[in-house]
Amino acid sequence: MRIDRPGLVLAALxxxxxxxxxxxFRANRIVAGEAMAMPVWAIAAACVLLAIGAxxxxxxxxxxxxxxxxxxxxxxxGDMATGLDAPPAARxxxxxxxxxxxxxxxxxxxxxxxxxxxxxxMQTAILILACAAMAIVLVSGHLADVSVMREYAxxxxxxxxxxxxxxxxAFGSLTAALAVGVPLGIWLHRERTARPSVMGTLxxxxxxxxxxxxGMMIPLLSWVAASVPGAAALGIAGIGFxxxxxxxxxxxxxxxxxxxxxxxxxxxxxxxEAGRGMGMTPWQVLSRVSIPLxxxxxVAAVRIVLVQNIGLAVIAGLxxxxxxxxxxxxxxxxxxxxxxxxxxxxxxxxALVAGIALDLxxxxxxx
Amino acid sequence: xxRLLAGAAVLVMLLRPEWxxxxxxxxxxxxxPAIYTQSSLLGLTLLxxxxxxxxxxxxALVAVALAVLxxxxxxxxxxxxxxxxxxxxxxxxxxxxxxxxxxxxxxxxWPTLLxxxxxxxxxxxxxxxxxxxxxxxxxxxxxxxxGYTPRQRLLKIELPLxxxxxLAGVRLSxxxxxxxxxxxxxxxxxxxxxVIIAGLVTNNxxxxxxxxxxxGLIAILLSDALTVLERRVSPxxxxxxxx
Numbered sequence: 001m002r003i004d005r006p007g008l009v010l011a012a013l014x015x016x017x018x019x020x021x022x023x024x025f026r027a028n029r030i031v032a033g034e035a036m037a038m039p040v041w042a043i044a045a046a047c048v049l050l051a052i053g054a055x056x057x058x059x060x061x062x063x064x065x066x067x068x069x070x071x072x073x074x075x076x077x078g079d080m081a082t083g084l085d086a087p088p089a090a091r092x093x094x095x096x097x098x099x100x101x102x103x104x105x106x107x108x109x110x111x112x113x114x115x116x117x118x119x120x121x122m123q124t125a126i127l128i129l130a131c132a133a134m135a136i137v138l139v140s141g142h143l144a145d146v147s148v149m150r151e152y153a154x155x156x157x158x159x160x161x162x163x164x165x166x167x168x169x170a171f172g173s174l175t176a177a178l179a180v181g182v183p184l185g186i187w188l189h190r191e192r193t194a195r196p197s198v199m200g201t202l203x204x205x206x207x208x209x210x211x212x213x214x215g216m217m218i219p220l221l222s223w224v225a226a227s228v229p230g231a232a233a234l235g236i237a238g239i240g241f242x243x244x245x246x247x248x249x250x251x252x253x254x255x256x257x258x259x260x261x262x263x264x265x266x267x268x269x270x271x272x273e274a275g276r277g278m279g280m281t282p283w284q285v286l287s288r289v290s291i292p293l294x295x296x297x298x299v300a301a302v303r304i305v306l307v308q309n310i311g312l313a314v315i316a317g318l319x320x321x322x323x324x325x326x327x328x329x330x331x332x333x334x335x336x337x338x339x340x341x342x343x344x345x346x347x348x349x350x351a352l353v354a355g356i357a358l359d360l361x362x363x364x365x366x367x
Numbered sequence: 368x369x370r371l372l373a374g375a376a377v378l379v380m381l382l383r384p385e386w387x388x389x390x391x392x393x394x395x396x397x398x399x400p401a402i403y404t405q406s407s408l409l410g411l412t413l414l415x416x417x418x419x420x421x422x423x424x425x426x427a428l429v430a431v432a433l434a435v436l437x438x439x440x441x442x443x444x445x446x447x448x449x450x451x452x453x454x455x456x457x458x459x460x461x462x463x464x465x466x467x468x469x470x471x472x473x474x475x476x477w478p479t480l481l482x483x484x485x486x487x488x489x490x491x492x493x494x495x496x497x498x499x500x501x502x503x504x505x506x507x508x509x510x511x512x513x514g515y516t517p518r519q520r521l522l523k524i525e526l527p528l529x530x531x532x533x534l535a536g537v538r539l540s541x542x543x544x545x546x547x548x549x550x551x552x553x554x555x556x557x558x559x560x561x562v563i564i565a566g567l568v569t570n571n572x573x574x575x576x577x578x579x580x581x582x583g584l585i586a587i588l589l590s591d592a593l594t595v596l597e598r599r600v601s602p603x604x605x606x607x608x609x610x
Contacts, residue, residue: 006448096471107448114447207542207586209549211563212579219394219572311460318553319567328466332554337470344463355458 002056006111011050014104018043020097023080028089035095042076046101053108059116066109073102074137081145093147093338120364127356134349147338148345155327155342163346165241166323169313170350173245174305177252182298184253185260186286195261202254210312213250214319217243244321248312252305259301263294296365303358310351314343370591373584380581381409391573401573403562412581415558418476419548422483423541430488431533434495435521453492456485461547469554479551479558486547487540494536498529531601538593545586549578 021035038046049072052065081092113126143149152159188195205213221243225232267290275285291298317325327343330336379386384402391401433449436442461482468478502525510520552560559578566574 004444006445009445010448107451110451111448114451204583204587207546207583207590208579209546209560209563209582211549211553211560211567212575212582215563215567215575216572216579218567218570218575307458307460311462314460314462314466315550325462328462329553332466332469340466340469344466347460347463348467351458351460351463352455355454 004054004056004062007054007062007108010104010108010111011054014046014050014101017097017100017104018046020100021095022097023077023095024091024093025084025086026091026093028091033091033093036080036092038076038097042072045072050104050108053112059112063109063112063116066105066112069105070102070109073098073105075142077146078142078144081143081147084145086145088150091147091150091338092145093341120360120367124360127353127360131353148341151327151336151338151342159327159342162322162324162326165316165321166310166313166325166347166350169241169244169248169316169321169323170306170309173248173252173309174302176245176249177256177305178302180249181253181256182260185257186264188257188261189264199254199258202257205250206254210247210251210315211318213247214244214315214321217247218319221246239320241316241321243319244313244316244323248309251312252309255301255304255308256298259297259304260294263297264290266297267293296362299358299362299365303355303362306358307351307355310347310354314347317343370588373587377581377584377588380577380584381412384408384577387577391577394573394576395571399569399571399573403565403574403577405565406561408559408562408577408581411557411559411561412585415545415548415560415582416585418479418551418556418558419483419541419544422480422544422548423487423537425480425484426487426540426544427491427533427537429484430491430536431495434492434499435526438496438499439517449492453489457489459485461486462550462553465550465554474555476551476556478554479548479556482551483544483548487544490539490543491533491536495529495533498532499525502528531597534593534597534600538590538597541593542586542590545589546582549582 018038022038023036024033025036026033046069049065049069053062077094077098084090084092086092113123118126137143144153184198188198208216218239222239271289271293272285275289280288313321313323314325314328316323317327317329324343324347327339328347329343331339331341331343384404388401395401430453433445433453437446437449464482464485465478468481472478472481506524506528510524515523548556548558549560549563552558552564559582562578562581563575566572566576566578
């Protein structure tokens with residue numbers, strides 16, 4: 001049987017991760033912890049699964065081994081945490097060994113899926129299946145005694161509202177950027193002379209650090225709230241949601257405008273000529289020929305912006321704008337790793353799912 | 368012209384920060400100081416730039432090594448894996464990576480380096496991959512005719528030809544890293560983000576503008592400097608860049 005070399009590298013990495021602490025147990029969430037190792041049977045099982053990945057077997061086998069590996073690790077974490085039967089203040093958190101092994105199996109999964117060359121439908125099905133699996137694990141309560149979920153249980157009410165806030169920040173700024181950026185891109189597509197100044201300005205905005213852009217919105221909006229009648233009644237205030245939303249909106253403009261211009265410029269002149277030849281008005285040529293042709297490029301901008309804003313929305317937590325960043329920065333301030341995880345894990349999962357899903361949409365449009 | 372202005376502005380802000388006082392003073396309230404003096408802006412800028420340089424260099428070394436590996440026949444198997452790693456690296460939000468790394472790496476420079484390193488690999492990898500995959504057939508033919516070994520071919524032909532495109536990727540990474548590095552100060556890395564955070568904490572917009580503007584202007588200058596470098600190393604003269 002022949003060796004699959006990427007699989008071999010991953011197996012070696014996985015083997016190196018096994019002696020690392022699998023979980024950390026602490027009597028409360030602030031004291032130093034003691035490491036818990038992986039049980040011997042689980043090490044044996046993981047070795048077998050990694051070995052399957054390291055041989056040139058049919059990719060379905062490697063995919064299966066990776067999926068079983070991830071399932072095994074997650075089941076084990078919940079089981080070990082519950083088995084401790086610890087008081088509510090105690091924390092059993094995932095250790096570096098667990099994170100590394102999860103990463104190795106996830107890479108094996110991705111490698112197997114790519115080499116199977118699944119069609120778009122299959123890829124979509126895999127993504128939906130993965131999301132459903134995550135939802136089932138969370139709803140089942142199997143992980144209820146793991147540290148992150150204990151932090152969640154203590155905050156389940158505000159978690160939901162921060163999650164909504166985070167989504168609202170990411171999608172709201174994207175919607176606003178599309179509403180302004182696409183028409184602006186269409187205009188720049190026609191008015192070439194205006195391009196350098198507009199694109200230059202948007203480029204400048206992009207070079208400002210996100211932290212500063214969020215920060216600059218605060219005095220600006222306090223001034224608006226104080227001096228424009230009715231603005232404060234609309235909920236516009238220096239601190240909180242509005243400055244975060246506007247900062248994210250400004251950051252989103254460059255990719256949207258830039259890609260709209262590039263997409264429209266790239267729509268073939270022959271196609272536009274044909275549209276005109278069929279007696280279409282300039283508006284019809286734009287809406288029925290140029291924009292549909294430019295759509296994949298515009299959706300690629302949506303991908304960039306959405307992934308970027310899901311991440312940057314974390315910074316809203318620093319200026320009282322809500323979202324998962326609230327947990328991240330509380331956790332950093334209290335040096336509570338589990339609270340950091342409660343904010344960071346949902347952000348990472350959302351960014352990855354949004355990135356993969358929109359990549360699929362772009363591919364579907366390009367066909 | 369804009370470059371000269373930007374350069375002059377950066378120099379003034381770093382060497383004679385007090386000259387900016389009349390411009391920044393209207394932003395403060397209740398007699399708060401307009402100029403950040405808790406530590407030297409020049410020192411913070413140098414630390415900021417060192418962090419960006421280290422992270423970008425690490426991204427570039429790993430990304431180019433990966434691109435070289437997967438474009439050799441022996442390493443082609445690793446292509447999907449390398450793609451996944453660099454793509455996931457850029458999809459993971461840097462703020463989240465930063466926060467997740469703190470429990471393992473502690474506060475300060477290391478988590479910031481890790482976040483910038485992961486975030487910066489993709490543009491360099493993608494550019495290096497494009498540039499190394501497309502050796503024009505006549506050039507490949509010539510190399511074969513001259514009896515070049517695969518190693519000579521890589522070092523004497525492929526890499527020099529790919530250099531401007533790789534550098535374009537490095538420029539993109541470096542500029543992104545420059546503005547992202549400021550976030551590192553939320554976990555106590557010494558960057559210009561410190562000035563911005565001081566402004567957020569003490570509710571003093573003058574500090575926020577000072578830190579933000581400085582990073583933005585330096586980003587423009589850095590981007591320009593690297594563009595000049597790209598043109599310098601291009602074997603085709605000034606039009607050799609593709610990305």
